[in-house]
Amino acid sequence: MTALKLLVQKxxxxxxxxxxxxxxxxxxxxxxxxxxxxVVVVVSAMGDTTDHLLKQMESLRRTRPxxxxxxxMTPSNLREMDALLATGEQVSSALLATALYAIGHDxxxxxxxxxxxxxxxxxxxxxxxxxxxxxxxxxxxxxxxxVVAGFQGVAPDGSVTTLGRGGSDTTAVALAAALEAEECRxxxxxxxxxxxxxxxxxxxxxxxxxxxxxxxxxSSLGTKVMHSRAVEFAGKHNVPLRVLSSFRDGPxxxxxxxxxxxxxxxxxxxxxxxxxxxxxxxxxxxxGIPDKPGIADDILGPIARVNIEVxxxxxxxxxHGLTDLTFTVHRRDYLQARELLGRVAEKLGARGTSGxxxxxxxxxxxxxxxxxxxxxxxxxxxxxxxxxxxxxxSTSEIKISVVVKETHLETGVKxxxxxxxxxxxxxxxxxxxxxxxxxxDPAPRQASQV
Amino acid sequence: MTALKLLVQKxxxxxxxxxxxxxxxxxxxxxxxxxxxxVVVVVSAMGDTTDHLLKQMESLRRTRPxxxxxxxMTPSNLREMDALLATGEQVSSALLATALYAIGHDxxxxxxxxxxxxxxxxxxxxxxxxxxxxxxxxxxxxxxxxVVAGFQGVAPDGSVTTLGRGGSDTTAVALAAALEAEECRxxxxxxxxxxxxxxxxxxxxxxxxxxxxxxxxxSSLGTKVMHSRAVEFAGKHNVPLRVLSSFRDGPxxxxxxxxxxxxxxxxxxxxxxxxxxxxxxxxxxxxGIPDKPGIADDILGPIARVNIEVxxxxxxxxxHGLTDLTFTVHRRDYLQARELLGRVAEKLGARGTSGxxxxxxxxxxxxxxxxxxxxxxxxxxxxxxxxxxxxxxSTSEIKISVVVKETHLETGVKxxxxxxxxxxxxxxxxxxxxxxxxxxDPAPRQASQV
Numbered sequence: 001m002t003a004l005k006l007l008v009q010k011x012x013x014x015x016x017x018x019x020x021x022x023x024x025x026x027x028x029x030x031x032x033x034x035x036x037x038x039v040v041v042v043v044s045a046m047g048d049t050t051d052h053l054l055k056q057m058e059s060l061r062r063t064r065p066x067x068x069x070x071x072x073m074t075p076s077n078l079r080e081m082d083a084l085l086a087t088g089e090q091v092s093s094a095l096l097a098t099a100l101y102a103i104g105h106d107x108x109x110x111x112x113x114x115x116x117x118x119x120x121x122x123x124x125x126x127x128x129x130x131x132x133x134x135x136x137x138x139x140x141x142x143x144x145x146x147v148v149a150g151f152q153g154v155a156p157d158g159s160v161t162t163l164g165r166g167g168s169d170t171t172a173v174a175l176a177a178a179l180e181a182e183e184c185r186x187x188x189x190x191x192x193x194x195x196x197x198x199x200x201x202x203x204x205x206x207x208x209x210x211x212x213x214x215x216x217x218x219s220s221l222g223t224k225v226m227h228s229r230a231v232e233f234a235g236k237h238n239v240p241l242r243v244l245s246s247f248r249d250g251p252x253x254x255x256x257x258x259x260x261x262x263x264x265x266x267x268x269x270x271x272x273x274x275x276x277x278x279x280x281x282x283x284x285x286x287x288g289i290p291d292k293p294g295i296a297d298d299i300l301g302p303i304a305r306v307n308i309e310v311x312x313x314x315x316x317x318x319x320h321g322l323t324d325l326t327f328t329v330h331r332r333d334y335l336q337a338r339e340l341l342g343r344v345a346e347k348l349g350a351r352g353t354s355g356x357x358x359x360x361x362x363x364x365x366x367x368x369x370x371x372x373x374x375x376x377x378x379x380x381x382x383x384x385x386x387x388x389x390x391x392x393x394s395t396s397e398i399k400i401s402v403v404v405k406e407t408h409l410e411t412g413v414k415x416x417x418x419x420x421x422x423x424x425x426x427x428x429x430x431x432x433x434x435x436x437x438x439x440x441d442p443a444p445r446q447a448s449q450v
Numbered sequence: 451m452t453a454l455k456l457l458v459q460k461x462x463x464x465x466x467x468x469x470x471x472x473x474x475x476x477x478x479x480x481x482x483x484x485x486x487x488x489v490v491v492v493v494s495a496m497g498d499t500t501d502h503l504l505k506q507m508e509s510l511r512r513t514r515p516x517x518x519x520x521x522x523m524t525p526s527n528l529r530e531m532d533a534l535l536a537t538g539e540q541v542s543s544a545l546l547a548t549a550l551y552a553i554g555h556d557x558x559x560x561x562x563x564x565x566x567x568x569x570x571x572x573x574x575x576x577x578x579x580x581x582x583x584x585x586x587x588x589x590x591x592x593x594x595x596x597v598v599a600g601f602q603g604v605a606p607d608g609s610v611t612t613l614g615r616g617g618s619d620t621t622a623v624a625l626a627a628a629l630e631a632e633e634c635r636x637x638x639x640x641x642x643x644x645x646x647x648x649x650x651x652x653x654x655x656x657x658x659x660x661x662x663x664x665x666x667x668x669s670s671l672g673t674k675v676m677h678s679r680a681v682e683f684a685g686k687h688n689v690p691l692r693v694l695s696s697f698r699d700g701p702x703x704x705x706x707x708x709x710x711x712x713x714x715x716x717x718x719x720x721x722x723x724x725x726x727x728x729x730x731x732x733x734x735x736x737x738g739i740p741d742k743p744g745i746a747d748d749i750l751g752p753i754a755r756v757n758i759e760v761x762x763x764x765x766x767x768x769x770h771g772l773t774d775l776t777f778t779v780h781r782r783d784y785l786q787a788r789e790l791l792g793r794v795a796e797k798l799g800a801r802g803t804s805g806x807x808x809x810x811x812x813x814x815x816x817x818x819x820x821x822x823x824x825x826x827x828x829x830x831x832x833x834x835x836x837x838x839x840x841x842x843x844s845t846s847e848i849k850i851s852v853v854v855k856e857t858h859l860e861t862g863v864k865x866x867x868x869x870x871x872x873x874x875x876x877x878x879x880x881x882x883x884x885x886x887x888x889x890x891d892p893a894p895r896q897a898s899q900v
Binding site for chain 2: 056
């Protein structure tokens with residue numbers, strides 16, 4: 001037989017919530033097959049399976065070890081947690097294979113080991129070391145649809161491992177890379193990446209195409225569409241990714257190495273690609289500390305050691321040998337961080353500490369800003385026109401983030417969206433309007449999305 | 451290190467119903483370790499996991515195949531059902547390993563493939579072809595406790611298989627045979643095999659020791675303690691089995707090849723070992739059929755083809771070339787069997803059919819009856835004294851069963867228990883009285899038990 005073009009389709013989250021959703025997913029796979037593709041499917045666990053399994057394990061771990069049992073609980077528990085959690089994806093894959101079979105497809109579910117996903121030994125956050133695609137290739141040659149349990153692999157000692165956060169996306173991307181698939185399609189409950197959260201900015205548009213770098217920025221700015229790890233993997237292996245909705249038709253958003261060739265119209269490349277906003281932020285300041293080498297680590301080290309992630313960090317130029325340091329953390333970590341900081345400040349003889357948990361972060365992202373000066377000032381002007389005060393600024397090559405009052409977020413997102421003309425369909429630009437497709441369903445669901 | 455004596459401990463049913471029960475199971479394993487044994491644990495799925503998974507799959511299979519999809523649904527569905535159901539035992543084993551770890555043991559959960567259980571390709575009712583014990587042996591040598599997911603194995607093509615009914619018991623017995631374990635201990639919700647159902651016969655005693663043959667008869671007579679397949683396997687490989695309760699202490703019932711040597715007291719061997727009674731029976735009769743070769747198959751063939759199991763069969767000597775045939779089926783199959791029989795009778799020109807779904811079966815079992823004449827007449831006399839009419843009789847070398855009215859079952863069991871003096875502790879006999887152990891809990895739970 002002639003080798004067909006291959007697509008990897010990954011379904012997770014609400015796409016595999018229950019039996020009815022699995023039937024819909026089976027139809028989506030069926031449609032892709034009818035369009036003439038070979039398909040490898042990757043699935044996550046259904047609904048709250050993972051939470052349920054974790055809860056059961058948690059209640060066992062609370063059993064106190066008897067006196068004398070002094071060994072650390074960690075490695076063995078992590079190994080068993082992997083063995084346990086991996087069953088969630090195995091259940092989805094067996095059920096989806098059954099659903100595909102019920103509508104007439106030859107299919108086979110594969111767990112991580114059967115799919116040849118070899119990882120290192122780091123339970124709970126294993127890294128893929130290699131993929132033996134022979135089993136999957138054989139099934140494809142037999143015209144079957146392999147349905148692979150995502151999120152898992154097998155360690156050198158034969159034990160089951162899981163890949164940690166974003167694991168099923170990573171499985172899909174890794175399989176797509178190893179099989180040289182035409183595209184890796186990630187189905188979620190949103191139909192793509194938007195120029196801004198459409199719940200805030202009514203004329204936000206779905207972005208037709210993004211670079212890996214841009215998607216990485218969006219991922220780290222709080223969009224829950226894809227975990228940055230899988231995007232990074234895709235970028236490294238140049239696997240075209242497409243984010244689509246399993247709830248409605250549409251081309252979604254393509255994430256690839258290059259924008260479609262602008263050809264003779266380089267000036268029409270958009271300055272920025274989208275506006276992101278993140279409400280889950282809090283900021284802390286310690287003031288009047290000695291301005292000397294190592295001081296940042298003295299302050300942030302204790303925070304990092306309790307696994308609180310610090311996002312933005314700003315240190316002011318000091319006077320009289322003293323300086324201020326301000327940083328942001330996730331809002332859920334605010335109280336713990338504040339308490340820790342208080343103790344550290346006392347030890348360092350700082351003048352004092354302060355904090356604010358009603359702030360938010362506004363960001364603009366786009367490879368376009370590389371070649372254009374004045375993006376930052378255009379951003380600041382737009383915010384100033386709305387009387388929005390900027391508390392902190394942080395930049396990367398393709399991103400500018402500012403911290404503002406939480407109450408200013410909505411006005412800010414709208415202002416930036418307008419200032420960079422993101423609501424317009426521009427010629428020579430591949431952004432497809434979300435509103436122009438005659439969709440009948442209500443406003444797109446997009447949680448804390450760009 | 452010196453090799454410790456090895457025990458296989460299998461926990462199923464209500465023993466692994468929930469997290470609290472798993473903690474108790476962990477303590478039982480701990481106790482065995484403290485008694486100086488190496489242990490391999492085998493577990494079933496928790497509570498109603500299997501039913502839940504089957505229900506989910508069932509709702510997918512009801513999806514109608516589209517026109518054109520004509521292939522049989524069976525093989526692929528069975529394969530996926532195996533992949534799905536095997537996760538139930540994997541969850542139990544990971545959780546039990548966690549519970550063991552929490553109380554200070556080095557332990558590791560193993561699925562069927564990891565435990566080296568190799569089967570044939572018959573999904574849903576695979577047979578074990580061989581066991582590669584190297585992984586399990588290595589863990590034992592490292593002083594770890596392997597916790598094996600029962601009921602499953604891996605087929606030659608690498609797919610997951612399940613062993614069908616009694617599967618986890620079979621896993622345990624097969625591992626015990628391959629590892630040459632001292633005993634295979636089967637933990638259930640009853641604390642052994644009894645001389646009669648203790649809910650009916652108040653002075654029924656737990657039997658200390660049984661032969662495999664006797665246990666096979668008891669299994670096929672409706673006791674739910676163990677599936678006959680695992681008993682057969684144990685007998686074939688001469689693995690000592692012990693049935694115990696995970697809810698309370700006690701020596702349980704040992705099932706082994708030979709009774710403990712009677713030595714100089716062969717006459718004190720009990721005539722029979724126990725009395726079984728089974729209420730789930732129904733009988734059907736077709737009368738006035740031609741007494742010719744093949745007639746039994748003409749009648750029972752159609753019954754067998756719809757998977758109704760026929761138990762006892764009696765054919766009377768006929769007059770005028772005509773004969774009657776009576777057989778028993780499970781009560782749940784009565785109506786369907788009766789309807790089928792009606793159609794067959796009409797086709798064969800039989801005089802008529804009749805049926806009775808309020809009957810039951812009384813049986814006495816024991817290797818002792820081999821060497822003693824007159825057991826049958828002693829049984830019939832005991833029933834006659836109670837005015838119990840016998841409708842059918844069926845015998846094997848170590849068992850006599852009779853069909854009686856359902857309302858006579860209770861009186862019958864008591865009469866037989868008394869007639870064969872099963873309530874007595876006899877010298878030179880290893881039967882241990884259930885009542886002599888100062889147990890404080892209420893009457894033992896023993897469903898449709900000997």
